Amino acid sequence: MRFIVIGASGFVGNRILSHLLASDYDAIGTYSSRKPEPDLKGKSGNSAFIEYNLLEDKLKDCLPKGFIANGGRNEKTYAIICAAMSRIDECFLNKELSYKLNVERTINLLYELKELGIKPVFFSSSQVFDGKKGPYTEKSKPAPVCEYGKQKLEVERFIQKEVPDSIIIRTDKVIDDHYMKGQTLSDWYDAVKAKKAIYCIEGKTMSPTAVADMANAVRLLCEKNLSGIYHVANTEFFTRESLAKEFVKALEAEADVATRPVEFFNFADKRSIETHLDSGKFIKATGMRFTTMREVFNRFINK
Numbered sequence: 440m441r442f443i444v445i446g447a448s449g450f451v452g453n454r455i456l457s458h459l460l461a462s463d464y465d466a467i468g469t470y471s472s473r474k475p476e477p478d479l480k481g482k483s484g485n486s487a488f489i490e491y492n493l494l495e496d497k498l499k500d501c502l503p504k505g506f507i508a509n510g511g512r513n514e515k516t517y518a519i520i521c522a523a524m525s526r527i528d529e530c531f532l533n534k535e536l537s538y539k540l541n542v543e544r545t546i547n548l549l550y551e552l553k554e555l556g557i558k559p560v561f562f563s564s565s566q567v568f569d570g571k572k573g574p575y576t577e578k579s580k581p582a583p584v585c586e587y588g589k590q591k592l593e594v595e596r597f598i599q600k601e602v603p604d605s606i607i608i609r610t611d612k613v614i615d616d617h618y619m620k621g622q623t624l625s626d627w628y629d630a631v632k633a634k635k636a637i638y639c640i641e642g643k644t645m646s647p648t649a650v651a652d653m654a655n656a657v658r659l660l661c662e663k664n665l666s667g668i669y670h671v672a673n674t675e676f677f678t679r680e681s682l683a684k685e686f687v688k689a690l691e692a693e694a695d696v697a698t699r700p701v702e703f704f705n706f707a708d709k710r711s712i713e714t715h716l717d718s719g720k721f722i723k724a725t726g727m728r729f730t731t732m733r734e735v736f737n738r739f740i741n742k
């Protein structure tokens with residue numbers, strides 16, 4: 440197997456690319472606006488990163504010379520599609536651009552992958568559900584309330600109709616296991632250090648999943664040559680408030696963790712509130728054990 444991680448400069452894609460390279464696979468990854476540091480070396484010894492802009496480029500023109508031909512017929516190639524405008528409010532506030540990137544150009548990429556004989560693994564989200572009552576299974580009816588969720592669902596529907604031999608991964612909240620500004624534990628860590636309160640949406644549930652588990656899950660789904668929709672999310676679920684409290688406790692710190700109604704946060708777009716997912720189908724297919732949040736906290740603290 441070979442892999443192209445589209446959006447390998449992002450939080451999840453970067454971890455997937457490192458994991459695949461560490462698992463001795465031939466893998467390259469794309470960046471668009473920022474080449475990641477540190478660089479990662481591919482099998483050839485060259486940088487594993489290539490520049491690719493989903494809005495402007497054809498993937499084929501950006502791949503290393505001979506990449507397609509060298510794969511031959513025996514080597515299955517996967518494209519892990521992580522590239523997206525991934526923030527809920529940003530999608531709503533820049534509706535035209537987000538729709539172009541997350542739907543139109545992603546669909547163009549899927550057509551191109553089909554032509555090249557490359558199997559897609561598309562990252563979708565728990566935001567395809569209305570968030571009224573979790574946990575959601577793959578059989579639950581999607582009914583997104585925000586623009587981001589609607590865009591993800593539109594691509595899912597396209598894939599199911601036009602390229603059904605693909606993998607769609609729905610996940611909920613992916614959690615950092617080392618300090619990375621802007622990610623959940625890191626934000627909470629910063630708040631604790633600055634002696635600021637942590638406010639959480641009232642009633643917000645989540646299946647927090649370690650970023651390392653997401654990388655592992657992608658590899659397993661591909662190694663097993665599975666297709667279809669899989670909920671890849673930790674079997675433990677929490678309210679956001681209880682997770683924040685557990686984290687503060689693990690830091691052996693004191694902090695004010697409180698809930699507020701969703702209106703308090705002045706979000707631009709609506710939010711699905713109960714977004715925890717049932718990952719029974721994925722676990723049955725792969726046998727993967729998810730890292731507990733206690734283990735993730737320990738990694739975060741000890742790094």
Ligand SMILES: NC(=O)c1ccc[n+]([C@@H]2O[C@H](COP(=O)([O-])OP(=O)(O)OC[C@H]3O[C@@H](n4cnc5c(N)ncnc54)[C@H](OP(=O)(O)O)[C@@H]3O)[C@@H](O)[C@H]2O)c1
Nearest residue numbers: 446448449450451470471472473492493522523525562613
């Ligand atoms: N993180 C989560 O908790 C979570 C939860 C559910 C679903 N997801 C989904 O999982 C996927 C990965 O999430 P993430 O957190 O890793 O997102 P992220 O950190 O925001 O990364 C987004 C990636 O998209 C790339 N990108 C943006 N515009 C592009 C363009 N015009 N052309 C090519 N690439 C472009 C970025 O590249 P540059 O930075 O180089 O421009 C970056 O590599 C997304 O589809 C997201 O919706 C994430």
